[in-house]
Amino acid sequence: MITFTDKGIYCKQGNFYIDPWKPVEKALITHAHSDHARYGSKQYLCHKFTVPVLRLRLGEIDVQAIEYGEKLYINNVQVSFHPAGHIIGSAQIRLEYKGEVWVISGDYKLSNDLLSTPYECIKCHHFITESTFGLPIYQFQNPQFIYNDINHWWRTNASEGYNTIVLGYALGKSQTILHSLDKSVGNIYLHGAVANINDSLGRVGFHFPGKRVSEENNKLKIERAFISAPPSALNTTWLKKFQPYRIAMCSGWMALRGARRRYGVDKGFVLSDHCDWQQLNDAVAGTGAEDIYVTHGYETPFVKWLKEKFGLRAHEVKTFYSNEESGEDL
Amino acid sequence: MKLFTNLFNEIDSSTKTNIKVEALVHYFQLVSEEDILYAIALLIGNRPRRPVKTSQLKLWAAEMSHIPSWLFDDCYYIAGDLAETITLLLKEHPSSHNESLHDVIKALQQTALLSDEEKKNVITNYWQRFTGNELFVFNKLITGNFRMGVSKQLVVKALAKFLQSDETKIAHQLMGKWNPAEETLATLFSDDITADKHYQPYPFYLAYPLEDDIHTLGDINDWILEAKLDGIRGQIIYRANELYVWSRGEDLLTDKFPEFEKLKNSLPAGTVIDGEIIPFKDNRFLSFNELQTRIGRKNITTKILTEVPVVMVCFDLLEWNGEDIRHQPLSYRRELLENVVKNFNENKILILSQSLHFDKWNEAANYRINARQYGTEGLMLKQKNSPYETGRKRGNWWKWKTGPMTIDGVLLYAQSGHGRRANLFTDYTFAVWDEQKKLLPFTKAYSGLTDKEIIEMDNWIKRNTIEKFGPVRSVKPYHVFEIAFEGIAESTRHKSGVALRFPRILRWRKDKHAEEANTVEELRSLLKNNNHE
Numbered sequence: 001m002i003t004f005t006d007k008g009i010y011c012k013q014g015n016f017y018i019d020p021w022k023p024v025e026k027a028l029i030t031h032a033h034s035d036h037a038r039y040g041s042k043q044y045l046c047h048k049f050t051v052p053v054l055r056l057r058l059g060e061i062d063v064q065a066i067e068y069g070e071k072l073y074i075n076n077v078q079v080s081f082h083p084a085g086h087i088i089g090s091a092q093i094r095l096e097y098k099g100e101v102w103v104i105s106g107d108y109k110l111s112n113d114l115l116s117t118p119y120e121c122i123k124c125h126h127f128i129t130e131s132t133f134g135l136p137i138y139q140f141q142n143p144q145f146i147y148n149d150i151n152h153w154w155r156t157n158a159s160e161g162y163n164t165i166v167l168g169y170a171l172g173k174s175q176t177i178l179h180s181l182d183k184s185v186g187n188i189y190l191h192g193a194v195a196n197i198n199d200s201l202g203r204v205g206f207h208f209p210g211k212r213v214s215e216e217n218n219k220l221k222i223e224r225a226f227i228s229a230p231p232s233a234l235n236t237t238w239l240k241k242f243q244p245y246r247i248a249m250c251s252g253w254m255a256l257r258g259a260r261r262r263y264g265v266d267k268g269f270v271l272s273d274h275c276d277w278q279q280l281n282d283a284v285a286g287t288g289a290e291d292i293y294v295t296h297g298y299e300t301p302f303v304k305w306l307k308e309k310f311g312l313r314a315h316e317v318k319t320f321y322s323n324e325e326s327g328e329d330l
Numbered sequence: 331m332k333l334f335t336n337l338f339n340e341i342d343s344s345t346k347t348n349i350k351v352e353a354l355v356h357y358f359q360l361v362s363e364e365d366i367l368y369a370i371a372l373l374i375g376n377r378p379r380r381p382v383k384t385s386q387l388k389l390w391a392a393e394m395s396h397i398p399s400w401l402f403d404d405c406y407y408i409a410g411d412l413a414e415t416i417t418l419l420l421k422e423h424p425s426s427h428n429e430s431l432h433d434v435i436k437a438l439q440q441t442a443l444l445s446d447e448e449k450k451n452v453i454t455n456y457w458q459r460f461t462g463n464e465l466f467v468f469n470k471l472i473t474g475n476f477r478m479g480v481s482k483q484l485v486v487k488a489l490a491k492f493l494q495s496d497e498t499k500i501a502h503q504l505m506g507k508w509n510p511a512e513e514t515l516a517t518l519f520s521d522d523i524t525a526d527k528h529y530q531p532y533p534f535y536l537a538y539p540l541e542d543d544i545h546t547l548g549d550i551n552d553w554i555l556e557a558k559l560d561g562i563r564g565q566i567i568y569r570a571n572e573l574y575v576w577s578r579g580e581d582l583l584t585d586k587f588p589e590f591e592k593l594k595n596s597l598p599a600g601t602v603i604d605g606e607i608i609p610f611k612d613n614r615f616l617s618f619n620e621l622q623t624r625i626g627r628k629n630i631t632t633k634i635l636t637e638v639p640v641v642m643v644c645f646d647l648l649e650w651n652g653e654d655i656r657h658q659p660l661s662y663r664r665e666l667l668e669n670v671v672k673n674f675n676e677n678k679i680l681i682l683s684q685s686l687h688f689d690k691w692n693e694a695a696n697y698r699i700n701a702r703q704y705g706t707e708g709l710m711l712k713q714k715n716s717p718y719e720t721g722r723k724r725g726n727w728w729k730w731k732t733g734p735m736t737i738d739g740v741l742l743y744a745q746s747g748h749g750r751r752a753n754l755f756t757d758y759t760f761a762v763w764d765e766q767k768k769l770l771p772f773t774k775a776y777s778g779l780t781d782k783e784i785i786e787m788d789n790w791i792k793r794n795t796i797e798k799f800g801p802v803r804s805v806k807p808y809h810v811f812e813i814a815f816e817g818i819a820e821s822t823r824h825k826s827g828v829a830l831r832f833p834r835i836l837r838w839r840k841d842k843h844a845e846e847a848n849t850v851e852e853l854r855s856l857l858k859n860n861n862h863e
């Protein structure tokens with residue numbers, strides 16, 4: 001039912017693509033990260049929470065919204081979206097045709113970030129999974145512990161007279177962190193990129209603390225505050241107005257000392273919107289699928305592992321998805 | 331171990347030297363004398379022997395984390411550090427122990443006598459008791475590459491503060507390979523160092539590269555100019571009927587260079603010479619490559635001794651008749667040195683580093699530009715009245731190296747980096763065109779690009795991969811890079827027939843097409859033109 005083409009993941013029977021990286025007629029979008037949601041397709045279909053951010057990024061597009069669990073038929077292919085737990089509105093796309101079931105999971109995580117709808121395990125025959133952190137060196141703590149650490153660090157910094165800047169991808173991580181901040185510690189400020197996303201999500205009922213730092217309130221005295229910004233803000237003059245500050249990066253890559261040193265930040269929080277090794281294994285086992293297609297990340301070792309350890313038919317699939325956690329804004 | 335781990339955390343999370351020094355002083359104040367000694371030894375790179383083989387550690391860690399060894403290797407490749415890989419793989423355990431640093435090191439040293447099975451028990455036992463950073467520090471100890479973000483100079487500074495002593499003195503007292511198990515603070519920092527420790531070298535005085543315009547140095551007649559040679563910097567020490575050869579890296583190389591042993595017959599007691607050990611045969615210098623091969627050999631055979639004999643090109647005298655003369659002006663020390671080379675030189679194994687005479691700085695500059703033709707790397711500039719200082723210092727001594735050789739190569743293979751650059755393709759192999767218009771790989775180079783360029787390159791590589799061989803990818807021949815290197819030598823081990831010394835990327839030549847890169851012929855002509863007879 002599914003083929004991997006140079007435009008993206010293609011469903012021939014339904015004549016649509018999932019997260020295509022080139023313009024197509026009909027694109028089903030798992031989530032609004034820009035490597036999965038690209039410009040130029042005629043028609044988009046995505047979860048209703050994804051719509052405003054998709055519009056923010058792609059402009060005026062023809063987009064249809066769908067609810068989790070809602071069933072839709074496209075050329076006799078049954079299509080439904082299910083929570084992927086990656087970010088707000090992120091979905092696994094389930095396709096069924098003549099009894100054959102595929103799940104294209106996009107990006108996902110099993111741990112609960114307290115904000116996005118938690119991952120739902122969907123039984124299927126064919127499962128397409130990412131492998132961003134598909135090596136056993138990646139063992140992530142529960143996000144709630146990390147939120148505690150972040151709050152604690154903010155409190156310490158504030159008591160020593162420092163501002164606290166936390167870098168995380170503007171869509172996803174920034175919101176989960178803001179959602180779990182202890183607002184009693186001090187004021188919260190937002191980088192424009194984060195504020196834009198927050199405004200969009202406000203249209204579908206999500207509201208986050210924090211004030212946008214803009215030209216108008218540039219002269220504002222900012223002290224002992226929390227500042228949420230994307231990784232691209234690192235090493236820019238924008239940070240100057242927050243001096244003195246301490247700065248941290250939130251990403252799964254922060255598990256590695258080398259990555260922490262590469263960013264040259266004061267602190268690295270291991271907080272990810274992706275599965276760690278254990279979660280990937282649990283997800284694959286949970287679907288009961290016998291054919292596993294492994295995309296962006298550590299495809300080769302994860303495929304080999306699935307074959308050797310579980311006797312699954314695992315396949316490496318080359319895609320053009322990168323990953324937002326590498327720190328560059330896409 | 332907990333206090334030592336705390337010290338590690340403090341040093342690791344700071345870039346400020348005064349915070350690091352404070353952390354060290356604080357640590358010295360908290361722990362026992364034994365711990366202080368073991369900690370100093372670790373911090374200045376005087377590491378204990380590795381208790382178990384790396385292959386065994388890998389095996390046990392894979393077993394304990396229930397993964398096959400190939401997967402362990404993949405993880406190691408990405409993390410780039412064995413200690414970190416093991417730490418990340420082992421599940422966290424609640425920490426339950428209160429052993430001190432020296433307890434742990436001693437226990438590890440005792441494993442040397444145990445069977446493999448017993449060693450495994452000791453190590454895996456620790457793995458179950460340590461957690462987080464403590465586990466990481468422990469793994470650093472057993473993998474033998476322990477490094478904490480402090481320089482030796484910083485440790486010296488902290489010790490001087492802690493012991494209320496003088497930095498120069500401490501630096502001297504810490505020289506050489508001493509064993510923390512056989513020292514106390516009193517013996518290690520004893521005042522009468524030449525009497526107690528006659529084997530101990532002086533801290534080397536190292537020059538910074540000259541950054542400013544040469545004319546800022548003032549009158550050329552106030553300076554001694556010498557050719558900068560490419561060998562092994564070392565000290566020859568003759569005291570109490572014993573002769574020692576130390577390298578700048580503080581390795582005792584006496585056994586590697588038995589030819590110096592004969593100096594015992596000629597040198598007066600209490601002599602220390604500083605110079606460069608260079609392979610020298612039939613009145614000419616050989617390439618550094620040959621010296622490297624000789625150093626790499628386990629046994630120094632007569633064959634090697636006749637094929638690659640060495641001399642020391644002497645440029646300073648630090649001790650004479652048992653007296654430390656480092657505070658004397660260089661001109662005075664050189665005068666004595668000339669006398670040593672002339673009159674106390676068995677077998678002519680000591681050669682005086684000639685001081686070169688130029689009337690003007692411009693003439694010196696000319697020499698520097700053409701240095702390779704003279705078989706040197708450039709010039710050393712030393713103030714005539716300079717004392718022999720400790721460590722790397724600016725002002726009195728400068729090195730003024732000639733520019734590197736360069737060649738334009740095409741990127742042919744890429745491999746993802748380690749550690750700081752895990753997940754990015756950063757290790758490149760470059761090629762030049764051969765006679766059949768085919769690309770011939772000639773060198774690898776890592777550093778030289780900015781982080782931004784690396785990310786750009788990484789993206790391009792991922793999209794232009796032709797083939798994958800394990801971690802290596804071959805890419806479309808497209809990008810041209812200017813490669814700089816310090817030396818070139820003939821090599822049968824390389825397809826291109828040459829081996830480069832210190833190759834690195836000078837710049838990304840976006841203005842050039844792959845066809846415009848250099849040829850193997852041009853590469854070989856560098857070999858001819860830059861190696862003097």
Ligand SMILES: [Zn+2]
Pocket residue numbers: 031033036086107324
């Ligand atoms: Zn994503």
Ligand SMILES: [Zn+2]
Pocket residue numbers: 033035036106107130296321322323324
């Ligand atoms: Zn993705």
